[in-house]
Amino acid sequence: MQKIWEQFKEVAMAIFPMAAVIIVLQYTVIGLPPELFFRFVAGVVMVGFGLFLFLVGVHIGLLPVGEMIGSSLPKTxxxxxxxxxxxxxxxxxxxxxxxxxxxxxxxxxxxxxxxxxxxxxxxxxxxxxxxxxxxxxxxxxxxxxxxxxxxxxxxxxxxxxxxxxxxxxxxxxxxxxxxxxxxxxxxxxxxxxxxxxxxxxxxxxxxxxxxxxxxxxxxxxxxxxxxxxx
Structure with a gap:
């Protein structure tokens, strides 16, 4: 559970700065249409959730399996x-x-x-x-x-x-x-x-x-x- 929480914090720290900059620009410089801005916010949420699940999957499955395959092949x-x-x-x-x-x-x-x-x-x-x-x-x-x-x-x-x-x-x-x-x-x-x-x-x-x-x-x-x- 601790590792999953660390992955969540890692994803949040990766996405939040970019989202914060776009939000600030939206209300100061850019002024995107509300529909497009809403799509951006929804996209950020979906990307964040997907990236979180992906990183959890990488650490749970991909890395151990890749290392196990690599350590098993030379033994042949x-x-x-x-x-x-x-x-x-x-x-x-x-x-x-x-x-x-x-x-x-x-x-x-x-x-x-x-x-x-x-x-x-x-x-x-x-x-x-x-x-x-x-x-x-x-x-x-x-x-x-x-x-x-x-x-x-x-x-x-x-x-x-x-x-x-x-x-x-x-x-x-x-x-x-x-x-x-x-x-x-x-x-x-x-x-x-x-x-x-x-x-x-x-x-x-x-x-x-x-x-x-x-x-x-x-x-x-x-x-x-x-x-x-x-």
Whole structure:
């Protein structure tokens, strides 16, 4: 019960400042129509309640399950299975990420349907899945994170010279939205679980860096779309 109360306070402290600023602006500067302002207030209440339930669910279910899966996979001794399941989990968690859906719908509207909602979502999901698999391989074979990041971003810079300019900001935004409330907790818990078995619980350096790698995948995926559609 104490943890649930802490989640409630965390959500309230996250939403209240934004709501307070909008309310002050409403009565001093903006002057929105009453109907639209009422919709804003109702939206804040629903978002707050939904975010509260989501965070409770993350701490009750997602984090323990992700860490348990991560700690169970290395015990099989099949490294291909660890990498493969890391790829699958990266894909399915990204498909469920609400931030990715929002970005995809906006890009669908801006592009006039040329880049469809589902095409972007699944491309981003495959990119995340691939780099989660890379992150699993990095933990298994003890590859330094800096080398993977240098090579990956070097390839990103090369791709930037080959894609239409409008795909570059979309690709980096896609990398940002994958660090959302669904993907990050699960991937971090998965990495902590795998590293706790392979490197011991004291090895925090192997537990993190997964999100940094996962965010590169969407950049590659959207830039490849730019090469195809460009």
């Amino acid at each position: 001794g099949k490294w291909s299975l660890v990498i493969g399941i890391g790829f699958v989990l990266g894909v399915v968690v990204t498909i469920a990420e609400p931030d990715v859906r929002v970005l995809a719908s906006q890009i669908d509207q801006v592009s006039g349907g040329e880049i469809s909602n589902n095409l972007l979502v699944y491309s981003v999901a495959l990119g995340v899945g691939f780099f989660v698999a890379v992150a699993m391989a990095r933990t298994i074979f003890n590859i330094p994170l800096k080398y993977i990041l240098i090579v990956s971003y070097g390839l990103v810079i090369l791709l930037m010279t080959q894609v239409p300019p409008n795909f570059v900001p979309i690709s980096f935004d896609a990398g940002g939205v994958t660090t959302g409330p669904m993907t990050v907790p699960f991937i971090l818990a998965l990495g902590v679980g795998v590293a706790s078995v392979l490197r011991g619980k004291s090895s925090t350096s192997d537990s993190f860096g997964l999100v940094a790698l996962a965010s590169i995948g969407p950049i590659f995926a959207v830039m490849l779309l730019g090469v195809i559609y460009g």
